[in-house]
Amino acid sequence: MSLEELVEAFAHHTAAQTDAIFRGDSKTGNKHANKRLAAFKKLRARGDVGRDALAALFKHPRMDVRAMAAAYLLRHRTAEATAVLMEISKGEGLAAFGASEALKRWEEGTWALDPAEVVTGEDSMQNKLEPPDSSSKH
Numbered sequence: 518m519s520l521e522e523l524v525e526a527f528a529h530h531t532a533a534q535t536d537a538i539f540r541g542d543s544k545t546g547n548k549h550a551n552k553r554l555a556a557f558k559k560l561r562a563r564g565d566v567g568r569d570a571l572a573a574l575f576k577h578p579r580m581d582v583r584a585m586a587a588a589y590l591l592r593h594r595t596a597e598a599t600a601v602l603m604e605i606s607k608g609e610g611l612a613a614f615g616a617s618e619a620l621k622r623w624e625e626g627t628w629a630l631d632p633a634e635v636v637t638g639e640d641s642m643q644n645k646l647e648p649p650d651s652s653s654k655h
Contacts, residue, residue: 518559520570526556528574528582535581535611557589561631568593575601580612588619589630
């Protein structure tokens, strides 16, 4: 898939997940969340070029898509992603809540959607990003 197709898949599955949530269909919502994550992993596998392609969604017409892209890109595009999330968090609804939570996790240091180093054999999307501990050096 091209970068553009992967970005479109990320946007489509984000919107579809939101729509499923509003219909009360968590099963379908979870399927779309998994497909969004798969698209992101393919983008991430292409390095910063893939991440930069996802930043195009910062201007997407749907607030939920903008918020999700910004949440995933907090480490890579911190200033831009933070600005997008802060603007969305001022509103109401699910996207505003999600944006607020992403910012909160970022500030707490527990954000882990795209850590700088991906641990092989583990799903890094589930792991917490922990700051390096300088006292552990031998």
